[in-house]
Amino acid sequence: MRFSGTDTYVAPRDLTLAVNAAIALQRPLLIKGEPGTGKTLLAEEVAGALGLPLFQWHIKSTTKAQQGLYEYDAVSRLRDSQLGDPRVADIAHYIVPGVLWQAFECATPSVVLIDEIDKADIEFPNDLLRELDRMEFHCYELQKTIRARHRPLIVITSNNEKELPDAFLRRCFFHYIKFPDRETRQRIVAVHFPTLKQELLREALEVFFDLREVPGLKKKPSTSELIDWLKLLLAEDIPPEALRAKDARDAIPPLHGALLKNEQDIHLFERLAFMARRKNS
Amino acid sequence: MLVDFFLHLKARQIPVSTQELLALLEALQARLVGPDIDDFYLLARTLLVKDESHYDRFDRAFGEYFKGIEQLPGLDAEIPEDWLRLAARRHLSEEERKTLEQLSYEKIFERLRERLAEQKERHAGGNKWIGTGGTSPFGHGGYNPAGVRIGGDSAGNRTAIKVWEQRAYRNLDDQVELGTRNIKVALRRLRRFARQGAANELDLDGTIAGTARNGGWLDLHLRPERHNAVKVLLFLDVGGSMDDHIQVCEELFSAARAEFKHLEHFYFHNGVYEHVWRDNRRRHDERLSTLDLIHTYGRDYTLIFVGDATMSPYEVDHPGGSVEHWNEESGAVWLQRLVAAWPRVAWLNPVNEEYWQYTPSIAAIRRQIGDERMFPLTLDGLERAMRRLASARG
Numbered sequence: 001m002r003f004s005g006t007d008t009y010v011a012p013r014d015l016t017l018a019v020n021a022a023i024a025l026q027r028p029l030l031i032k033g034e035p036g037t038g039k040t041l042l043a044e045e046v047a048g049a050l051g052l053p054l055f056q057w058h059i060k061s062t063t064k065a066q067q068g069l070y071e072y073d074a075v076s077r078l079r080d081s082q083l084g085d086p087r088v089a090d091i092a093h094y095i096v097p098g099v100l101w102q103a104f105e106c107a108t109p110s111v112v113l114i115d116e117i118d119k120a121d122i123e124f125p126n127d128l129l130r131e132l133d134r135m136e137f138h139c140y141e142l143q144k145t146i147r148a149r150h151r152p153l154i155v156i157t158s159n160n161e162k163e164l165p166d167a168f169l170r171r172c173f174f175h176y177i178k179f180p181d182r183e184t185r186q187r188i189v190a191v192h193f194p195t196l197k198q199e200l201l202r203e204a205l206e207v208f209f210d211l212r213e214v215p216g217l218k219k220k221p222s223t224s225e226l227i228d229w230l231k232l233l234l235a236e237d238i239p240p241e242a243l244r245a246k247d248a249r250d251a252i253p254p255l256h257g258a259l260l261k262n263e264q265d266i267h268l269f270e271r272l273a274f275m276a277r278r279k280n281s
Numbered sequence: 282m283l284v285d286f287f288l289h290l291k292a293r294q295i296p297v298s299t300q301e302l303l304a305l306l307e308a309l310q311a312r313l314v315g316p317d318i319d320d321f322y323l324l325a326r327t328l329l330v331k332d333e334s335h336y337d338r339f340d341r342a343f344g345e346y347f348k349g350i351e352q353l354p355g356l357d358a359e360i361p362e363d364w365l366r367l368a369a370r371r372h373l374s375e376e377e378r379k380t381l382e383q384l385s386y387e388k389i390f391e392r393l394r395e396r397l398a399e400q401k402e403r404h405a406g407g408n409k410w411i412g413t414g415g416t417s418p419f420g421h422g423g424y425n426p427a428g429v430r431i432g433g434d435s436a437g438n439r440t441a442i443k444v445w446e447q448r449a450y451r452n453l454d455d456q457v458e459l460g461t462r463n464i465k466v467a468l469r470r471l472r473r474f475a476r477q478g479a480a481n482e483l484d485l486d487g488t489i490a491g492t493a494r495n496g497g498w499l500d501l502h503l504r505p506e507r508h509n510a511v512k513v514l515l516f517l518d519v520g521g522s523m524d525d526h527i528q529v530c531e532e533l534f535s536a537a538r539a540e541f542k543h544l545e546h547f548y549f550h551n552g553v554y555e556h557v558w559r560d561n562r563r564r565h566d567e568r569l570s571t572l573d574l575i576h577t578y579g580r581d582y583t584l585i586f587v588g589d590a591t592m593s594p595y596e597v598d599h600p601g602g603s604v605e606h607w608n609e610e611s612g613a614v615w616l617q618r619l620v621a622a623w624p625r626v627a628w629l630n631p632v633n634e635e636y637w638q639y640t641p642s643i644a645a646i647r648r649q650i651g652d653e654r655m656f657p658l659t660l661d662g663l664e665r666a667m668r669r670l671a672s673a674r675g
Contacts, residue, residue: 018327024311025304032333074489081497169331170300176333
C-alpha cells in the first residue's frame with residue numbers, strides 16, 4: 001500500500017512520505033498545521049485512495065477516551081429493567097462499541113481519523129496510550145479483550161490548542177502541513193477547478209497572496225478560503241480585469257468576505273486600501 | 282548506525298528517544314526511502330521530531346551534521362522583519378535599537394540587500410557569506426528570514442538541502458514572541474479544576490452506583506459543575522522602560538483576562554511600594570494601599586509580576602529609592618512582604634534572558650524572589666513559569 005495523492009488532493013512529497021512511513025511501520029500519524037490546510041481531509045483521501053473503510057472520531061471538549069472504545073448504555077438498561085424486558089439479563093446488549101472497537105473488528109485494514117485531539121481534556125491522549133500502542137483494550141463488562149485484527153492506520157489531527165504529552169508523541173509520527181507555496185497552490189486550485197480560466201486563476205492567486213502579506217491580519221486566508229472564494233468568483237462570473245485593478249478604485253477584491261473572516265480584518269483591509277487609493281490619486 | 286546523528290540531535294536539544302531512533306532504523310530497513318538525502322531528511326523529520334517548534338532546531342542540526350557546517354556564534358539571533366516597518370520600532374531590544382540608531386533605514390535596507398546577494402552566491406557554491414558574516418554590522422544577524430525567502434524564490438530547483446537551510450520553520454520556534462492565542466494556551470497550564478456552587482450537573486457514575494445499591498430503583502445524584510479555581514494577582518509594571526514592551530504586555534493581559542475568572546490586576550512603576558493602582562489614567566487619585574491588598578486576598582492567590590525589573594539598584598535596596606516619591610521602606614522589604622503573603626510567585630520579564638546579567642536591579646530582584654522564579658516573557662518562558670507555579674512547590 002502506498003499513498004501518492006489523489007485526483008482531488010494534492011499531497012507534496014513530504015506529506016506522502018509521512019503517510020507512507022505511518023502505513024509501513026504501522027504507527028499513528030499526528031498531523032498539525034494552520035487551519036484550512038486539509039488536515040482532516042487527508043484521512044478521507046488516504047482511505048479513498050487505498051480503498052479502505054474510514055472510521056471518524058470527532059473530538060469535542062467533553063469527549064472521553066473511553067467513548068472511542070465502547071460505552072455502557074446504563075440508561076437503556078435501567079429503563080429495560082424497570083419495564084421487565086428480558087434483554088436486561090445480558091449486559092452485552094448494552095455495550096455500544098466506539099470508533100476504535102469498530103476499526104479493530106473490521107475485516108479489512110482500515111483508516112481511523114481522530115480529529116482535533118487537542119479539543120479534548122488534557123488527559124485524553126494519555127488514556128489512549130496502550131490502545132494506540134498495542135491496538136487492544138479490555139472490555140471490563142464483558143470480561144474480554146478486544147484486539148485489532150489488522151492494525152488500522154490512525155490519523156490524528158491537532159490544532160495545537162493543547163500540548164500533547166511526550167509519551168503520546170513518542171508513539172506517533174508527526175507531520176506539520178506547511179502553508180503551501182504558490183506552485184503547490186496552483187496545483188491545488190487546478191485540481192479543484194480544472195476549467196477555470198488560466199488568466200483568472202493567476203490574477204486570483206496574486207490577489208490572494210497579496211492579501212496574505214497584509215500585516216496585522218488576525219486570520220490570514222488559507223487554502224479552503226481560497227477555494228471558497230474561487231467558487232464565488234466563478235458563480236458570479238467576475239472577469240479577470242476586475243481583479244487586476246489594483247491601483248484604481250477597486251483596491252478591495254470583489255467578494256472579499258469569503259477570504260477575510262474577521263470584522264476587524266475587513267476594517268483593517270479597507271483602511272489600508274483607502275490609504276493606498278489616497279496615495280495614488 | 283546513525284547513533285552519532287542521534288547523539289548530535291540530543292546535543293542540539295531536540296527531544297528524541299531511543300524508541301524513535303529504532304523506528305527510523307526500522308523505516309530504513311523497510312526501504313521506505315531510497316538512497317536520497319532529501320527523502321532521508323523528510324523521513325527523519327517525520328519520525329524524530331514531534332513538534333513543529335522543533336523543526337527549526339532540527340533543520341540546523343541536520344545541516345550541521347550532514348554538511349559539517351560549523352556552528353556560527355549568534356546564529357540563533359535574528360533580524361526582525363519588523364525592522365523595515367517603522368511601526369514595530371518598540372519591539373526592538375536595546376542592542377538592536379542602538380544598531381538601528383547608527384544606521385539609517387535606507388542604509389540598513391541596502392546592507393540587507395547586499396547580504397542577500399551574497400547569500401545567493403553561497404547557494405551557488407561559494408561560502409564567502411559565512412566568512413564575512415561575523416564582521417558585519419549585523420553581527421548577530423547570521424541567517425536572516427528575508428534572505429531565506431529570496432533563496433527560496435527559485436522554486437524550480439528546490440531541493441531539500443535548501444529546505445533545511447531555508448529554516449522555513451523558524452517562526453514556529455517557541456523561543457520567539459507570542460500572540461494572544463498562544464499565551465492563552467500557555468496560561469491554561471495553570472488551570473486547576475474544582476467543583477463549586479450549586480449541584481446541577483447529573484453525576485452519571487454516582488447515579489448508576491446509587492441505583493445499583495438501591496436495588497434497581499432510580500437514585501439520582503447531582504454535583505456542581507467544574508470551574509477553573511485558580512486565582513491570580515497580576516502586578517504590571519507601567520511607564521518608563523516598560524514602554525518598549527507595551528504590546529506584549531497587552532497581549533498577555535488580554536489572554537489572562539480570558540483565561541482566569543479570578544484575576545485581579547494592579548499597576549506599579551518599577552517597584553511595588555506602599556501603593557498600587559488599578560486604572561492607569563487615574564493613578565494619582567485612586568491608589569490602593571498595598572497592605573490592604575495583602576489583607577484582602579488570601580494565600581491561595583498566585584502572584585505574577587510582569588515587569589522588566591530594570592531600574593536603579595537603589596530602588597530595590599534603599600529606602601527613598603523610588604523615582605516617584607519618598608518611600609519609607611525599601612523595595613526589597615515590600616517584595617519580601619508580598620512574597621510572604623502569596624508564596625506562589627512568578628516574575629515575567631519581557632527583556633531577553635541573555636541581557637539579564639547586565640542589569641544589577643534584575644539580579645537584586647531575583648535575589649529577593651528567588652533566582653528560579655523569574656522567567657522571560659516568551660512562550661517558552663511562560664510555559665516554564667506556569668509549570669513551576671502548577672507544581673507542588675508553587
